[in-house]
Amino acid sequence: MLKSLLINEKEWEAFFLSEQALTISPKGKFSLNDIHQAFRVLEGAGITGLVDIIPAYESIALIFEGIVHELSDAVDEIQKAIKQVDINEFETNTIEVPVCYKFGLDWEEVEANTALSQKEIIEIHSSGTYTVSMMGFQPGFLYLSGLHEALSCPRKTNPRTKIPAGSVGIGGSQTGIYAMESPGGWQIIGRTPKHFFDVLSNPPIQIRPGDRVRFTPITEQQFTEWED
Structure with missing residues (x-):
C-alpha cells in the first residue's frame, strides 16, 4: 500500500517499513539535495510520535515511538505538520576536519590504484569540499x-577486523570517516582526532546530512595535542 505526500512541492510516496516505521521516497527525478531538504523539513516539523529520521541516498525512514496503525492517518499527520515549516530557515554547516595523513594504513594500495603519489593524493583529498550524503553502518559513520574521480579506489578485498576510530578512508567514489573503532573495508589514508559520536551528548551526533566537510592536513604532534 502506498500513500502520496508533498514535501517542498515535490511528490513523495510513503509505505510501511515496519509496524513502527515508514519509508518515504521521491517520485520521478530527484537529487540528493532533495533528500536532504526533505530531511530538514521533517526534522523541524515536530511530528507527533516521531523519534528518528534516517535519510539514505534514495529514501528517508521515519521511526515512530508507537505502532502506526493506519498509513493514511500517519501521512496526513506528517503533511499537516510540514506545512508549517519554512525550508528557507535551514542552513547547512561547513565542518573543518583535521586529518593526520601519516596514519594512513593503505597508502601502497591507494597509490597503486590511482597511479598518484601520496603527496598528490593528500593535496587532492584535502582541497575538496564534501557533502555528508548520509550516515550509517555504525553510529556517526x-x-x-564529492570525491575527485582521480581518487576513486575499490574497497579492500580482505576487510580489516579493526579500524581505529577517526580513520578517514576511500571506498569507491566516496570518502568517509569511521566514528568508532570497527571492522571495515575502506582504504584508510589518514585519521582525525575529531570525535563524531558521543553517546553522552544530545544529540550524540552533531553533524547532519547535507552539511559540508573540508579536510585539513595536520602533523602527528598536532594530532596528539588536539582537543575537540
Missing part, C-alpha cells in the same frame, strides 16, 4: 560525496 559519515558517507561523503
Whole structure:
C-alpha cells in the first residue's frame, strides 16, 4: 500500500517499513539535495510520535515511538505538520576536519590504484569540499560525496577486523570517516582526532546530512595535542 505526500512541492510516496516505521521516497527525478531538504523539513516539523529520521541516498525512514496503525492517518499527520515549516530557515554547516595523513594504513594500495603519489593524493583529498550524503553502518559513520574521480579506489578485498576510530578512508567514489573503532573495508589514508559520536551528548551526533566537510592536513604532534 502506498500513500502520496508533498514535501517542498515535490511528490513523495510513503509505505510501511515496519509496524513502527515508514519509508518515504521521491517520485520521478530527484537529487540528493532533495533528500536532504526533505530531511530538514521533517526534522523541524515536530511530528507527533516521531523519534528518528534516517535519510539514505534514495529514501528517508521515519521511526515512530508507537505502532502506526493506519498509513493514511500517519501521512496526513506528517503533511499537516510540514506545512508549517519554512525550508528557507535551514542552513547547512561547513565542518573543518583535521586529518593526520601519516596514519594512513593503505597508502601502497591507494597509490597503486590511482597511479598518484601520496603527496598528490593528500593535496587532492584535502582541497575538496564534501557533502555528508548520509550516515550509517555504525553510529556517526559519515558517507561523503564529492570525491575527485582521480581518487576513486575499490574497497579492500580482505576487510580489516579493526579500524581505529577517526580513520578517514576511500571506498569507491566516496570518502568517509569511521566514528568508532570497527571492522571495515575502506582504504584508510589518514585519521582525525575529531570525535563524531558521543553517546553522552544530545544529540550524540552533531553533524547532519547535507552539511559540508573540508579536510585539513595536520602533523602527528598536532594530532596528539588536539582537543575537540
